[in-house]
Amino acid sequence: MSFNTFGHMFRVTTFGESHGPAIGCVVDGCPPGIPLTEADIQPFLDKRRPGQSRFTTQRAEPDQVRILSGVFKDERMGAQVTTGTPIGLLIDNVDQRSKDYSDIRDKYRPGHADYTYDVKYGQRDYRGGGRQSARETATRVAAGAIARKIVPGMTVRAALIQMGPEKIDRARWDWNEVDRNPFFCPDAQKAKFFEGYLDGIRKKGSSVGAVIEVVAEGVPAGLGAPIYGKLDGDLAAAMMGINAVKGVEIGAGMGAAALTGEENGDEMRIAHEGLGNDGRPVFLSNNAGGVLGGISTGQPIVVRFAVKPTSSILTARRTVDRYGGETEISTKGRHDPCVGIRAVPIGEAMMACVVADHFLRQRAQVGESPAWPFAKPRS
Amino acid sequence: MSFNTFGHMFRVTTFGESHGPAIGCVVDGCPPGIPLTEADIQPFLDKRRPGQSRFTTQRAEPDQVRILSGVFKDERMGAQVTTGTPIGLLIDNVDQRSKDYSDIRDKYRPGHADYTYDVKYGQRDYRGGGRQSARETATRVAAGAIARKIVPGMTVRAALIQMGPEKIDRARWDWNEVDRNPFFCPDAQKAKFFEGYLDGIRKKGSSVGAVIEVVAEGVPAGLGAPIYGKLDGDLAAAMMGINAVKGVEIGAGMGAAALTGEENGDEMRIAHEGLGNDGRPVFLSNNAGGVLGGISTGQPIVVRFAVKPTSSILTARRTVDRYGGETEISTKGRHDPCVGIRAVPIGEAMMACVVADHFLRQRAQVGESPAWPFAKPRS
Amino acid sequence: MSFNTFGHMFRVTTFGESHGPAIGCVVDGCPPGIPLTEADIQPFLDKRRPGQSRFTTQRAEPDQVRILSGVFKDERMGAQVTTGTPIGLLIDNVDQRSKDYSDIRDKYRPGHADYTYDVKYGQRDYRGGGRQSARETATRVAAGAIARKIVPGMTVRAALIQMGPEKIDRARWDWNEVDRNPFFCPDAQKAKFFEGYLDGIRKKGSSVGAVIEVVAEGVPAGLGAPIYGKLDGDLAAAMMGINAVKGVEIGAGMGAAALTGEENGDEMRIAHEGLGNDGRPVFLSNNAGGVLGGISTGQPIVVRFAVKPTSSILTARRTVDRYGGETEISTKGRHDPCVGIRAVPIGEAMMACVVADHFLRQRAQVGESPAWPFAKPRS
């Protein structure tokens, strides 16, 4: 992770501002020979795309991705595949509405990075948030679509499990519900509630936060690079680096503090009928969230993160301007009453990218994973 | 972050196992000319050192650090200073008690990384946890002592604010209390309570988790490298990478999800009497935890992390062995009833290292920080 | 340096194949506030552009660069400047002539990377050389144009000093000549000779190698990061990484082996009239090529590199195909009789990028350079 690149062997470098001509990224280190066209990427972008319900910003961006390099269709071979060279992806910005920026170019919006960009760099592209805009996350989602194809058998899904103080009932969790409501909520009943709830927030010009849970299944045991490239450490950086995220949990998360050792440690058995039957260890609980000592256990990897409420709200807030004056600001125009909603596909993408990176790193250091269980030494 | 190195310009590479001859690290990228002797590092190691109360493991390690390189005392100049070359640090392992490992070398202790190391690498140094042992953290604490000297005016402190389900009363927070009790607890009254509470846990051979809060004050605004080297992203990785940590929060943390935009966004004023009076912006709250858009705001940086309960407990747990058999294991001998206690100086060290790294990175890209406030353009 | 990214603080990531829709790069870590428009970059691309004389390939690429991000023109402030965020650059491929590739898609051209790409990745984009094409270097040249603006007072120039076995007369070196002939040759007389010489080569369908010398003046003393980020080490990687380069020299270069210590060591004096008069040390020779111990001396940095002859020639060569058969191949169509010519602006770009990176790295670690000469200690 450095500046605008993340990953070590599966490397993603992004560029672009909210209101420039285009955003894009370069995906480097992708294995060769993987079938890849725009059609593999577009569905994930469509999921993240704004303006799909009244609960997300009304900016109209088609978010059509173009692959500029790194793939090749050899007529004799069949499908277009990755070549192992860097994959350039480009998404044009279409709906950069011209607008009067006189207000936000001088004033710092509370909760936004206006002040910090200014004090760091000495200036900023204030149009639509510039580089700090969540628009950048489209490129991660595109990269994530490629990452998903690298780890055989891996499935990455995410869901919104809390909005404001309102939590879902985990007993009602149904992954199929996630794509049936505009909140990516796995609890149909709660999703119904959220409609009215968020409409209320939206009409007031207010906003609320959310908690997203991301689950990766089918991740082989043994991924992760201790001590400073731990799988959970990299996941924490990846999730905390999503716009507006303020907390990240693995498995039992912050709640682990309140547990005893007896409650927390996940006991192990050998898989048998009813628990899978491949002779691999299974865990009788998953407080670890699929990671022990920074290395995947083979269980589902479970990460949660909290997204703060949208900082752009209708209410006037006290602030200062870049000339040192005290003033007020309020936000008009399109905005998301709960930016957490659109963080769902972004969280999935970050999970996919981090696991793909570690999959390649493990292959580098260890090659074929050791055969487990081990043979008993002769005594 | 990669394998056993962290940091980008201030780089720390560690090595060593619990029961090898020594542990150590290389600190690279340290600015030259900084006064540095072992006496600058030792107090922080002493704070982390086990066996200082009945509440931490009774392993007797003097943890004496030796500086092997990277400093020089020019007789004519005075103090020994850093030279800009890599600083090699070495800490001998002294108390590697010989012991019967026949139990843990074959069986996987629930909650430990025994299984994941085995399934990743095909073997492991099982003596005392090997590389997964918290012993490694001594080297980070040593590196952190150097990092503290890099950012002028920075103070880094941490405290234990929750043990098991028991939280401190923040109204009673007193930094001076932290060094007066064996829990690094800022609430004297709660610390008193913890004595009896943890004695009970200890005597049962059980364990509990904890929450640690780390605060860095005096960090200049403008540090952080968006998008994938955000200050909070790097802090999240650093804290999640500490042994047994399962959750990391910045500012309002996971609780941010439950806030509205009106509650969350920190309003700004210009510093005046009572708020500091240097003409810089001040924030009227700190839900941001000192970071907006991945860049420091100049407010205190506030990070919390949850440490799970020690996995080594007296109660027998169901587990498997490396040959695929089902079995049970329980831990005898020295252990920490609450490993979270000793995570306090480790959290401080990671904070110091991350901020020092970003301090150097900001100087690289921007040089002298821009003068704020800006001059009004002529109209 | 890793895969398709180079640099540590000034980072360039490139993508694109010869016959894809576009090539491009992301320049990350550029300081903010630097005036930058396409007009600052285009002249360097124009210099590298093919088809400008009969001595370079006749592919007609306008090589128009577009800046997609990382710059902003604040109406009130004046010039468009860099913002500190990543600069996306895009160059469309225009002249990807459709062509019959049946020959080169199966056969490996001697001297080209056809075989190695195939045996590494399992397939390759064979159209026009794909990623191994020198077309990729356009993106480096664009990045180099930005790098030049980072180091105050630095001038980077290069020249062709040998073609085939024919060397220039260094006594006739005139930098002004470099832009007056199609060979970037500083010796007008030799350039005249090269016209006939290379015409002969060209008409035979043959090719020759070349030696390029790159000189950076105005580089401050003190840049370089020993031991494994030495300035000369990074320059060697940068130049050897240019297509077709087989040797790199700093200062006396390979010839240093034949010198005695008396001949080689550059003696020092204090600058005075005739040698500059700023009180800085001057060196009475420059066998070091401006680098000692991996750190710049303040003298001109002098690097030379050898470019092998173009591998695409008219003569039939023995080779094999990807199915294990023995065969022959010869190249028809457009090609460069001496690819070394176009390596001149590329060498400049790599020099500029490496020095810019080290300029930022030095600022990170040391900040303001120490004041030299030092004050005498009191005795």
Add this chain to the structure above:
Amino acid sequence: MSFNTFGHMFRVTTFGESHGPAIGCVVDGCPPGIPLTEADIQPFLDKRRPGQSRFTTQRAEPDQVRILSGVFKDERMGAQVTTGTPIGLLIDNVDQRSKDYSDIRDKYRPGHADYTYDVKYGQRDYRGGGRQSARETATRVAAGAIARKIVPGMTVRAALIQMGPEKIDRARWDWNEVDRNPFFCPDAQKAKFFEGYLDGIRKKGSSVGAVIEVVAEGVPAGLGAPIYGKLDGDLAAAMMGINAVKGVEIGAGMGAAALTGEENGDEMRIAHEGLGNDGRPVFLSNNAGGVLGGISTGQPIVVRFAVKPTSSILTARRTVDRYGGETEISTKGRHDPCVGIRAVPIGEAMMACVVADHFLRQRAQVGESPAWPFAKPRS
């Protein structure tokens, strides 16, 4: 490569000064399960060790290496093996003769990095050259011994092929001779000549340069990471980063410039009796030096580098001191009349480390190398 770390997946971080208590390194990313004890490393250190003939410095360093971590001997399993965790290596400095440094602490020795370290860092450890001393290279040699064990079937050897202007006769090349003379010279007749030649140089208190050739055989085709992690680019950086090296060549090297395309391009045939008979391509010459497009061809990798003459000589040279005064300096005491000799094992080590790193990187991105030759597509 950055500061004091090199490699991407096989990573080596070194520390230590000539006259500090010890030097050492951390080798990170080494695959697990490789048998490794001090006895695997020591022979290479012994080869580099000074004072073994009258032609190298008389400093008496036993250079005994100790492995501090990263290996484990499981009693039941047999040999001590690497565990996949970082390998800490330590070499004590023994013969740091106390000496009067009053001369060199103030004056800059021409050809040395005294001035550049001072002007970069503001001070330097002047005892024995401090960090710029060739003593640091012992740690690389130790790392190289480990790297050799990573690439199955690889052999790395090096030889001195030129001393001063005197070149060996390649027709007399015999690898067996290399260990029979104090110059690592493969030409017995020339080695005989060098004895008298270098004695003359030594007695005059003068010095000469040298050229070293390093050859890696048994390197699989397909290693290398274009465009900016090319195998030859990384080798160039590695060799140029060795103390006193001023030029690096791959294959035909600088001489490639003088060749025509017909002479340079290595033709290909399929291996048959007399050329190997594994059905792989063979090349009928090796101007490429085993690398095309930055990727290994499967041929021997051939690198040469030039070492400048030792800068420490008896003759007084003009120089300046750190206070801005003009003065003279000459070197008394132990020194190497030709430092190039001891660069032979160092060159081998750097080759081994670079290839090992790329072996792991290739495994990461591509996994099992593609089966060559390819099956013909059905028409």
